[in-house]
Amino acid sequence: MVSTINGDANVPFYKELGNQGIKATDIPVVAFSVGEEELAGIDTKPLLGISPPGNYFESIKTRRTRSSSRNGRPTPRTRAHDQRPMEATYIGFNMWVKAVEKAKSTDADKVIDALPGTKTPNLTGGVSELLPNHHITKPVFIGEIKGMASSTWSGRPRVWLPAMAWSKELPDSKDLIGDWVGKKCGNYNTKTNKCGGQGS
Numbered sequence: 001m002v003s004t005i006n007g008d009a010n011v012p013f014y015k016e017l018g019n020q021g022i023k024a025t026d027i028p029v030v031a032f033s034v035g036e037e038e039l040a041g042i043d044t045k046p047l048l049g050i051s052p053p054g055n056y057f058e059s060i061k062t063r064r065t066r067s068s069s070r071n072g073r074p075t076p077r078t079r080a081h082d083q084r085p086m087e088a089t090y091i092g093f094n095m096w097v098k099a100v101e102k103a104k105s106t107d108a109d110k111v112i113d114a115l116p117g118t119k120t121p122n123l124t125g126g127v128s129e130l131l132p133n134h135h136i137t138k139p140v141f142i143g144e145i146k147g148m149a150s151s152t153w154s155g156r157p158r159v160w161l162p163a164m165a166w167s168k169e170l171p172d173s174k175d176l177i178g179d180w181v182g183k184k185c186g187n188y189n190t191k192t193n194k195c196g197g198q199g200s
Helices: 007-019 063-070 084-103 108-114
Strands: 119-121 127-129 141-147 150-153 176-179 185-189
Touching (some): 084 119
Antiparallel strands (some): 119 127
16 A cells, blocks of 8 residues: 555554554555654554655664754654654755855845755765755655654665656656756756746
8 A cells, every 4th residue: 555645644544544453464555754753652553564765764863863963953842743844954954055155145046046066964874966956866765663653764775866856757747857057947848948937
């Protein structure tokens, strides 16, 4: 089973799986949007073996995550339900600082032009880069629910795939690319050679 349930809706979903006696050994679940904090406070015994993929897990211990924990990491009482957006903010802010230094200006247009190619360490032991399509490179980890409120990573990625702004598998986007360096366009059509707008 592939689950795309997002946010707090994961909690009743997994509770109901347990209520129905459905175990991961019966129906394996790959969950694309469940964080470690969402598992806190629910009985995870029926969920053992569920595999949530993600680009950040709190249980991955690196020098940077330990440093982040010592330097202002929110306490369990106040922290967000999902640490991944917090890591993305950490990466984004550091990239912005480097772009400001490169542009020697805080002018938004100049900073945006300076951002592609900017690299900064992420919190899982690697380096993220902002690509010309304004998406960043990040690792992918496959987690596994091991016990009460814990999701542990199964290994470091061997390959970092560049993020794609548009899917080549969908008819409406297969001809689109995001290129803010050469084309100054987030949804440039390679067949019509036209920009469809600001895009993403």
